[in-house]
Amino acid sequence: MKGEILCIGTELLLGDIVNTNAQFLSRELASLGVNIYNQTVVGDNADRLMDALNIAFSRSNIVFTSGGLGPTKDDLTKETIAKFFDRKLVYDEIAYKNIEKIMKKKNMEVSESNKKQAYIPEGAIPLYNDNGTAPGVIVSSEDKTIVMLPGPPKELIPMFKSKVVPYIKNKVKNVLVSKEIKIYGIGESLAADKICNLLSGDNPTVAPYAKEDGVLLRITASGKDEGHCKNLISPVESEIKNIFKEYVYGEDDDTLEKVVVERLIDLKKTIATAESCTGGLVAATLVNYPGVSEVFMQGVVSYSNEAKMQRLGVNKETLDKFGAVSKEVAMEMAEGIAKTAGTNVGVSSTGIAGPGGGSEDKPVGLVYIGFYIDGDISYKELNLSGNRENIRHKAVLEILNELRLKLRKC
Template structure:
């Protein structure tokens, strides 16, 4: 069943707010096995909304519209929808009582303008709003369903979960989805290294989704029944696991710091970090996980050379000979923070985040990540791009991945 999502409001088409409603609806409807084919945004003009409904109902079996159900002058959706489906309005006392009760609960009198929200299209079926005042409604005509919901995200989500999704669930095709999260390999290389790509596509629909620091591989399997979906998806996942075992760090909603944290928990190891170019972002990521005090001892932001020497014990001659952005300095930073914190591991970052500060020898985007443990220390060189925030994030992802690999080696050796 093909679906069109229609988002209504001048604030959407002018870019003043993000269209989060469309993103949410697309994800949830796709997960139900429905075929979301079109996302349309339209402003608060009656003629534009009528034209959008005309087009949507010629090509989709289900239309879900959000926005324009409030009580103010620019909320035109209810009036246009009633006219479009040749419906008069009817007053529903129960809705008015609910609206009044909501205002009373907040200790505020109900403005008279809100009384209009108790007027609903007579031919429509009401969608109760469990968290707000404006009810939704839906029409069915010639076998097609057209839902109208408020634009307030919390209200729209609650109404979908309570009413709309249960109504549509039976129309979905059996479907399974898996996200495989990779790091350290470009999108183009992933594609090139998949043998018999067409054979894999017979099992699943594949999409490569680049993100900061890595690439997600999204797999979607559809079939006549749940068991066949599961079989096709598992077969595709197993193939990619064998092909890219060194680059896969997690699945679905897992973040790299989640994976690293679980390994640290399992192995009962501790880490401390010394940061220059990342300015505390690495420590932030490592402490995003509940219980991180079990493995995270401290983070040092040693931005200046003096801080590197005073706190971490980086030698003055190292800084003078090789500079702050160097393999040698990254190694001494990792060793130093491990020494003063008495942890199992030390991690460090030093680089030129940009967009200024680069030289021909050390351009913007040059980053060194250092690692130290009881057996030694090393640093890896990376060359990112010219965007400061992206470079900081990529450096952190690189550092977390180094720690992940070292933890996996340790786990393998102790199994």
């Protein structure tokens, strides 16, 4: 089945809203085995919508539309689709009752413009809307199908899941299953080079994606059922894990903070953070993980030198001799936070996030990160690029990844 997505709405063309419907539909349809080769957005304009439908059906046999089903004059999707299939719009009693029900919930009268929403193309399968007044429909001719959905995600998503998914499953023969492997510490192009033989595979396919938190490698198999797909994925997954070894930090929904916190929980080790240039972002990232309170005790954002001495016991001599941005201070910070907080693990950051504050010796992007793990103290020097936000963000990822690697050996 060759499908495409056609979103209708002038607010999308003006950039007032981001097109989350296209993402939702694409992801859901991919997992149902419907190949989506195009997404299109047009405004609330009948001529341009008709053109878009003609283009879409020149290359696809099923089109999923969203939007343009509202009660106002500029909502033209249903009328245009009926015209495309040369069908009349006919009154649907159940759709009308649903509109009455929804309006009653809102303590509002059914207006004349709402009534127009109860009409659907003749012969179409109605998709009644539990969360709004506009019904969706599935309209088919011999070789063309349109699945017409309302624009608001809170209406579109439940309608798709409850009514469109069963319809599609009934039509599609093959299943698609994906598995994601996440790696950190190696760039997208180098990662691709290392698995170039896998990238040209057909079933399963392997594709690398550069993400904020590393590189994601997606293995996707097509087969007659889930078990069949998993059997195709399994050897490729093993091969990838074997190639990237400790660069692999997780799968699917894993994040660096999740992996680190879960490892700390397993090891029953507590942690505290001492941050300068990252300004609290390491703590805030760990706290993303809901179970973190079991292991994360406290953090100090020691932005001033005074705070480094007062809160963490960093020596004045160390600050004077090496400067706040130095491996010596990073290590004293990590040790200091662990000892004052009474935790097994302490991590620290000190660096120059820019845009000002850099020098020839210590340029913008120079960051030292420190680690204390049960008495072992170490550091890593980072030379990061990008703006202030990038530098801070990368420093956080580096701290989490280094900590992940160190905790593997515990």
